[in-house]
Amino acid sequence: GQQVMQIPQYQHVQEGEDFTTYCNSSTTLSNIQWYKQRPGGHPVFLIQLVKSGEVKKQKRLTFQFGEAKKNSSLHITATQTTDVGTYFCAGSVNSGYALNFGKGTSLLVTP
Amino acid sequence: NAGVTQTPKFQVLKTGQSMTLQCAQDMNHEYMSWYRQDPGMGLRLIHYSVGAGITDQGEVPNGYNVSRSTTEDFPLRLLSAAPSQTSVYFCASTPGGRSAAFFGQGTRLTVV
Numbered sequence: 001g002q003q004v005m006q007i008p009q010y011q012h013v014q015e016g017e018d019f020t021t022y023c024n025s026s027t028t029l030s031n032i033q034w035y036k037q038r039p040g041g042h043p044v045f046l047i048q049l050v051k052s053g054e055v056k057k058q059k060r061l062t063f064q065f066g067e068a069k070k071n072s073s074l075h076i077t078a079t080q081t082t083d084v085g086t087y088f089c090a091g092s093v094n095s096g097y098a099l100n101f102g103k104g105t106s107l108l109v110t111p
Numbered sequence: 112n113a114g115v116t117q118t119p120k121f122q123v124l125k126t127g128q129s130m131t132l133q134c135a136q137d138m139n140h141e142y143m144s145w146y147r148q149d150p151g152m153g154l155r156l157i158h159y160s161v162g163a164g165i166t167d168q169g170e171v172p173n174g175y176n177v178s179r180s181t182t183e184d185f186p187l188r189l190l191s192a193a194p195s196q197t198s199v200y201f202c203a204s205t206p207g208g209r210s211a212a213f214f215g216q217g218t219r220l221t222v223v
Contacts (some may be wrong), residue, residue, distance in 0.1 A: 006153075009151070028146075030209070031209050033212070035212075037175050040203060041216075042214040042215065042216055042217050043154065043201070043203075043212075043214045044214070045211035045212060045213070048209065048210075048211065050209065056120075086155065088152075088153060088154065090212075092208070092209070095158065097142050097161055097167065098156060098159055098194045099144075099156070099206075099212060100156070100170075101146075101154040101155070101156075102153055103151060103152060103153035104153050
């Protein structure tokens with residue numbers, strides 16, 4: 001079945017440093033979504049990428065979808081303590097109904 | 112707006128007991144799903160439904176049953192709880208394929 005791998009598992013940065021998490025799929029994806037989960041909370045949708053090579057930005061967050069639609073990345077510029085949480089990528093293959101989540105990257109930001 | 116509502120928030124069961132985790136959404140979304148979240152394992156899909164009367168298995172369906180009699184509700188049943196089912200369970204809904212999933216607050220289940 002489809003596997004979505006995400007690295008690193010953990011990242012600890014000083015406030016102001018940049019952060020990147022990577023997502024790789026064993027199969028070509030129809031789309032990829034990114035979610036953020038704060039400690040003790042539930043996953044919250046951040047963004048969806050659909051097109052090959054697509055790049056989207058949300059303030060300090062930059063999302064990329066690879067040309068082959070098998071990999072994606074999330075980059076945060078100048079992290080803040082409010083960025084703390086676990087970031088998940090989730091890919092779907094066909095209809096887009098069933099999402100396969102990566103194991104997530106837990107980000108810790110210290111002041 | 113309520114969005115996706117899960118009950119209960121916390122539950123402790125004894126091995127062998129049965130229970131139903133409730134999930135309701137008020138957004139008229141066709142697609143609903145159940146995930147379990149374990150430390151270091153991410154979110155794993157248990158069962159999903161693409162509409163009333165239609166359900167299908169996800170990655171880890173064993174030990175769980177679902178039904179979808181209405182668009183709004185998608186309960187998850189544990190017929191005979193086992194310690195391996197100790198986890199945080201999330202219900203999610205989405206209006207369709209390639210759409211954002213909205214998650215409930217989660218149910219933290221402990222089986223002793």
